[in-house]
Amino acid sequence: MSALLIRPATLLTMNHARDVIADGAVLVKDRRIAYVGPAVGVPVDHNAEVIDAGGKLVMPGLVNCHTHLCMTLGRTIGVEQRLLDWLEIGMALMRATDQGALYLAELLGCLENLRNGNTTLVENFFFPRRPNEVPEETAFRAMRDSGVRAILARAHQSRNQAADFVESIDEQDRAVADLAARWHGAEDGRLRLSLGPLLPWVVDVEEMRRSRALADRLELGMHMHVAESPAFNRMIARHHPQPWRNVELLHRAGCLGPATQAAAVSDISDTEIELLAESRTPVVFDPQTRLFWGTGFPSIKPFLDAGLTCGLGTNGPAANCGQDLFESMKYACATAKTATDDPTALGRSRVLAMATIEGARAIGLDHEIGSLEVGKRADLITIDLSQPHLTPAADLEAALVYSARGSDVRDVVVDGRLILRDRRFQQIDEAALLRDVATAAVRSMRAADLDPVHIAAQANI
Ligand SMILES: [Zn+2]
Structure with a gap:
């Protein structure tokens, strides 16, 4: 012992x-x-x-309720782009990333989280589909090897201009069942699996219902981006037959509930907050990333007043260039104060809970961690x-x-x-990992026709 x-x-x-x-x-x-x-x-x-x-x-240990370590190699790229344009660049880089580089990116992302005190993270994972590759296996291996506690929230999309990121709902069913059997509860419960659509317009309502049924059948949670910005709600109106707002769409698809995390929740109406409260759906705030993109930020206090369980996230290393949940706490208080002109809108005690025990509750782990x-x-x-x-x-x-x-x-x-x-x-050679990641990043960027000049100098290539 x-x-x-x-x-x-x-x-x-x-x-x-x-x-x-x-x-x-x-x-x-x-x-x-x-x-x-x-x-x-x-x-x-x-x-x-x-x-x-x-x-x-x-x-x-802190609980980082939302990140994308699969995009770690894109750190510092496209920082002055609009969010959806940046996403295109990030996907091009992921397309040029092989499994060896993906493993290193995930491992580095885990180490960055651990170094910042984030002992638990939710990795909202998406990656191109290629024959004979299961990229989630690569991500899970990196999480296992890093020692972090993690939920891999596998993101699904059945329609996208980038055809290689798409899979059918039947393919999702099979892939999730296989991954659940291998990894959900692995390492004595340290690793877990959840699922959800990557974005609200990359699936239809019936597919969302299928995802909900799959999650229920396998006793998995759901995790997804919700109303990141006004542009998101406009995209929903363009791709769905009814002009529903994001939370209403999820409500009609049966995807709300205590085992679902709604991340970002930036452009949300009072009616939507009521739907989240009635369904007891936890939300995840990533305020520094909202400000990074300049797309607006949630006012936070109405969510607190409605009695919602709230967690904090950093979003991905490429989405705000860091993984520091202390930063999330400070920005959450600052944006809550700014939105309401009320210095008590989000107090220091509550935001510390969001980073620990309440964040653990948001992802269904408060009986095990968070205090x-x-x-x-x-x-x-x-x-x-x-x-x-x-x-x-x-x-x-x-x-x-x-x-x-x-x-x-x-x-x-x-x-x-x-x-x-x-x-x-104690277990991992960090200096060697940094060198290996720099080499892998140069390889991936060159393959994606991105300019790796600065990182090449860092890697001494
Ligand atoms: Zn995200």
Whole structure:
């Protein structure tokens, strides 16, 4: 039985009482938390590996509810394009990406998330369909090897100008059944599968109903982009027979519900918020990405007032050039304040919950992760508080939301396994991975007729 003892530290438990414990300790045995409390009361375990966390904060690992690691190689490309034009460039790059490069992109994306303290992520995955390739297998292998906790949300599209990204609904049924059998619940539950349409206009209503039925049959969740911008609602009106707005479309297709995550929710009406609330559908905010694209942002407070469960996401590394959920917290508060001219619109305490326990609830994992509580899976991070930008921290929650950043994370534990120690990965050679990714990126960009000049210099090619 492996054991890990982290002490002495300030503990931000995110439990129901929101206990903060000064001079505390956490004992991890195998995959689970065995003790959380004052350091003086921790059970003696002479075999435990000790992490000296003096001057640090221990808190639950963050939950990144929406990203696209499959697009990692496109980081910094098209940053001044419109969103849908950028997507075309990203798809061209993915078309030129082989499975070896995809594995490296996914692995790097996982490491970036872990380094920022995101112990759980939802990978909204799409990729060109090619004979004899199962790209989701490649992504799952990278997630397995990285040590991160992940849900691969497999995106489906049955119509698109890019024919190689398309599959029939029958093909989706077969592929999802195969993947569920191999990966859903793999690594003792660390890896999971969900599904959903990539965008609301790449499927018809009947296909959405089929996806819902498939998810129900295999007991999988659903995950999808919803109303990212006004342009999205215009696209829906163009491609569907009735001029429904996005949430109304999902309602009529039977796709709303507690096991569905609606990501982005930027251009949403009050009626749509009511539909989300009635169906108890969780939403995922990615405010820095909304601002990155300049497409508007959700006002957030109406979602809170309606009682919705809210998670946070970063969106993909190529969609805002980062994976820092601390940034998501800060931008969420800032945009909520701006939208309502109300400085209390989204408080620091609530947004910390969105990044941890509430985000875990949004993806159906709050019984296992999201707080430091005995019996839960040991997903936790330490944060170095002894830094200029975190001193003084008169209000710990405010310091985490408004001053901290992903680079302040020192240690990362996922499922009881020490992944990052004093900012060094324990199992993976990060320097070698960076070199390999740079080489793979140059290969993919050249194949896509994109200019890899800067990255070629980085890769020394
Ligand atoms: Zn997205």
